Amino acid sequence: MKPHGPIPPAFRADASGMLLIGGDRAEALADAAGDTPLFVYDSAMLTARVAEWRAAMPKQVQLHYAMKANPYAPLLALMAGLVDGFDVASGGELKAALASGMAAAHISFAGPGKRDRELEAAITAGATLNLESMGEGERALSIAERLGVVPRLAVRVNPDFDLKGSGMKMGGGAKPFGVDAAAVPALVRRLIDAGADWRGFHIFAGSQALDATAIADTQAQTVTLAARLANDIGAPPPLVNLGGGMGVPYFPGDTAVDAAAVGAALAETLGDRDPVLANSGFAMELGRWLVAEAGVYLTRIVDRKTSHGETFLVTDGGLHHQLAASGNFGTVIRRNYPIAVASRFGEAPAETVSVVGCLCTPLDRLGDQVALPRADVGDLVAIFQAGAYGATASPAAFLGQGPAQEMLV
Numbered sequence: 001m002k003p004h005g006p007i008p009p010a011f012r013a014d015a016s017g018m019l020l021i022g023g024d025r026a027e028a029l030a031d032a033a034g035d036t037p038l039f040v041y042d043s044a045m046l047t048a049r050v051a052e053w054r055a056a057m058p059k060q061v062q063l064h065y066a067m068k069a070n071p072y073a074p075l076l077a078l079m080a081g082l083v084d085g086f087d088v089a090s091g092g093e094l095k096a097a098l099a100s101g102m103a104a105a106h107i108s109f110a111g112p113g114k115r116d117r118e119l120e121a122a123i124t125a126g127a128t129l130n131l132e133s134m135g136e137g138e139r140a141l142s143i144a145e146r147l148g149v150v151p152r153l154a155v156r157v158n159p160d161f162d163l164k165g166s167g168m169k170m171g172g173g174a175k176p177f178g179v180d181a182a183a184v185p186a187l188v189r190r191l192i193d194a195g196a197d198w199r200g201f202h203i204f205a206g207s208q209a210l211d212a213t214a215i216a217d218t219q220a221q222t223v224t225l226a227a228r229l230a231n232d233i234g235a236p237p238p239l240v241n242l243g244g245g246m247g248v249p250y251f252p253g254d255t256a257v258d259a260a261a262v263g264a265a266l267a268e269t270l271g272d273r274d275p276v277l278a279n280s281g282f283a284m285e286l287g288r289w290l291v292a293e294a295g296v297y298l299t300r301i302v303d304r305k306t307s308h309g310e311t312f313l314v315t316d317g318g319l320h321h322q323l324a325a326s327g328n329f330g331t332v333i334r335r336n337y338p339i340a341v342a343s344r345f346g347e348a349p350a351e352t353v354s355v356v357g358c359l360c361t362p363l364d365r366l367g368d369q370v371a372l373p374r375a376d377v378g379d380l381v382a383i384f385q386a387g388a389y390g391a392t393a394s395p396a397a398f399l400g401q402g403p404a405q406e407m408l409v
């Protein structure tokens with residue numbers, strides 16, 4: 001038997017043992033969707049999560065949602081009313097962000113390899129470009145000149161440090177992201193001299209960290225770096241985007257980030273900041289911490305079989321919707337995501353089984369030798385922490401399977 005990750009404590013069952021999501025029975029949600037597999041996102045949990053962040057963080061820090069984590073349109077529309085801005089990573093996401101109702105002035109666009117048409121769309125809309133290189137800066141300036149508009153340009157800084165313990169390191173050393181810190185002052189002076197509306201710095205050192213101290217230390221280094229750059233440039237940044245980094249507990253032994261501790265440390269860091277940043281705004285940019293826990297992936301068991309003494313529950317879902325849960329998206333060693341039998345939620349385990357998907361590859365495993373209550377053909381399996389990097393971060397078209405249903409409740 002191998003352990004699975006911790007099931008988010010907010011989830012409950014009804015009297016019959018059926019998992020409830022947003023107050024609705026999992027089976028009723030699958031009926032309403034008309035088919036499985038199905039992603040369900042709980043709007044009350046999303047709202048509560050944003051409220052938790054705001055209660056923990058200093059009032060002056062804005063909250064930006066990195067929509068790459070989950071761009072489902074009804075969820076985006078909800079988030080547009082809850083957060084202070086969106087971070088987008090492509091022209092497609094920019095379009096979706098604008099359609100959600102988020103004002104262009106509160107949208108920033110980071111990501112390497114922006115094409116000219118994407119730069120033009122952002123400049124035309126009035127969104128802020130987080131420039132990833134000197135070359136991108138020059139292309140943005142010449143596009144803006146051709147259009148006859150003043151572009152809103154910030155510079156993404158490749159810091160000389162990374163976020164310790166993070167699942168994904170986005171700074172420290174040679175990186176395709178951002179401009180090396182040493183080269184930033186020259187680029188910002190060039191932008192200001194060219195008449196651009198310089199919006200400040202974007203400094204994203206890493207993501208999926210659970211250690212509040214590591215996140216707080218990185219934020220302190222980020223504020224120090226922003227001050228040093230501002231002093232070199234001789235102009236204060238209107239906004240310092242501190243990046244994100246707050247992760248969620250996916251695996252056995254993981255524990256939730258202590259958001260209050262991150263907030264308390266950040267209040268201290270900002271209280272002690274260099275005077276050059278006295279009038280600067282600050283933001284954090286979070287994806288998965290905001291949306292992962294509110295999402296559940298429901299997949300139905302279509303076969304139950306044994307092979308060489310091992311029991312397999314074969315489902316209609318798989319890695320084409322849940323690449324990360326299968327262990328094939330950014331993890332070195334495969335470990336089990338939080339998983340349960342939806343109709344026997346909270347019941348004691350009765351057997352050890354492997355839950356697999358319907359793809360003809362040994363990679364398609366949603367639960368490897370997990371202890372679960374007895375489940376049969378027709379039962380629903382629930383994978384938790386499924387609200388981020390699921391539907392759009394998985395190869396839905398692989399083997400002609402197609403996308404999952406999605407629902408916001």
Ligand SMILES: Cc1ncc(COP(=O)(O)O)c(C=O)c1O
Nearest residue numbers: 066069204207208244286287288
């Ligand atoms: C620039 C940028 N912003 C935000 C995020 C979102 O990270 P997370 O979903 O872990 O909060 C990422 C993730 O890679 C990123 O690269």
